[in-house]
Amino acid sequence: MTHSEYVKACQRTEHKDLPARLINEKTGEIGILQQCVWLEAPEAMLVRIGEEVTTWWPEDVRDISEER
Known part of the structure; x- marks a missing residue:
């Protein structure tokens, strides 16, 4: 996940x-x-x-919020 993808996910969430x-x-x-x-x-x-709350590394993560 890039920094800009992270910011978009945060904006949507918050x-x-x-x-x-x-x-x-x-x-x-x-x-x-x-x-x-x-x-x-x-x-x-x-x-x-x-x-459970855990830690993931950004390079391992993809936002799937808009996928169905």
Whole structure:
């Protein structure tokens, strides 16, 4: 996920109340972006999978919010 893709996911999540659905392309897991850091690209992202919160690396992640 690029920094601009990350910013778009954060904007959608925080301003439109539409959770950003992400897929970890290494594991196939799908989760919801939990926290955004606006000033810079994150080293890692907090992602909720069910009741668990975990860390994913941006290079492993793709936003699938608009895919059906």
